[in-house]
Amino acid sequence: MPIRAYAAASATAPLAPITIERREPRPTDVELDILWAGICHSDLHFARSEWEPPTYPVVPGHEIVGRVRRVGSRVTRFRVGELAAVGVLVDSCRTCAPCRRGEEPFCSTGPTFTYGSEDRISGGQTCGGYSERITCDEAFTLRLPATLDPARAAPLLCAGITTWSPLKRWQAGPGKKVGIVGLGGLGHMGVQFAGALGAETVVLTTSPAKAADAERLGASGALLTTDLAAMARHADSFDLIVDTVSGDHDLNALLALLRLDGALVLVGLPPKPQAVKAFSLVAPRRILTGSMIGGLAETQSMLDFCGQRAIACHVETVRVQQLNAAWERLARGDVKYRFVIDMASIRG
């Protein structure tokens, strides 16, 4: 079935309208009319070939909220007319040890990403949420709590789960001092989650103008990473730091903030390698690790938590016709704090 979408035809081409094919729903599929699609910095990195050269055209978008249009004959968890969501993954092998543990992002055969992956069944490239509709197996479709505003919920599907997962794994909570580095799409969710989990939360930013927002989002304060005296006052004091930075930055300066056995978790994916001094990890002993999105069940718990605690993203909505301007602004860090595309605008 041909549908409308926006795609990048090359690393330098602006996003432009394209027609793509979506499959007819299989027995376990849910078909969504997409209402909202968040713009993640990964969309830019990927489509602009900042990581590895992708196969073009690329239809980005992995923060998707839509209304169920049709369901396959064996679907049990979704009904036509309900809201539902799709995140960064649309499939995995479902049988390997990580998949059985609910850690689908780490599927040993490689998960199927919502865009830019080979479809496990039909072949061809998966296409993301900058489009009218998506068809997804119900096992990879999420339920949206009724209390959440759909536009403000869309970025939870990537920005939300990517910060939630390491905060839970590394036990952010009362008595812990947690740092969130970079107040962008991911960072502004990380601050809200760390605060809601009861941790003392500090935002580490390069933008002095974001300090007041950090406190409004639940941080006890903001630390300018360019203020070396202030950084020195916080040395050896953090239990956990989640780093969402998308470009080059000094990991050694962040590691110096950790206490003995504290952990720096990288979730940001700068295209270039970032140097780490052995001394930064050796004394005091510190942990440097990473994290990628979260499993399906974990994503559902995060959505349910947001529904119960009225946690949502701070978004600026744009029409498809404004997509290229929104990407330019995101590349400059000029968004508070996530662009979300009103996909109804694709229908004119």
Ligand SMILES: NC(=O)c1ccc[n+]([C@@H]2O[C@H](COP(=O)([O-])OP(=O)(O)OC[C@H]3O[C@@H](n4cnc5c(N)ncnc54)[C@H](OP(=O)(O)O)[C@@H]3O)[C@@H](O)[C@H]2O)c1
């Ligand atoms: N691991 C995963 O599963 C996963 C999932 C989604 C996204 N990501 C990655 O996470 C990163 C952030 O994504 P996002 O959508 O949150 O991006 P974003 O909205 O652009 O936010 C990134 C923030 O990092 C800071 N920053 C950017 N460049 C910097 C630099 N060179 N030095 C210091 N600070 C810098 C800025 O915050 P301040 O102004 O506060 O300094 C900026 O707002 C991207 O690399 C993305 O690909 C990873």
Ligand SMILES: [Zn+2]
């Ligand atoms: Zn993302």
Ligand SMILES: [Zn+2]
């Ligand atoms: Zn697997």
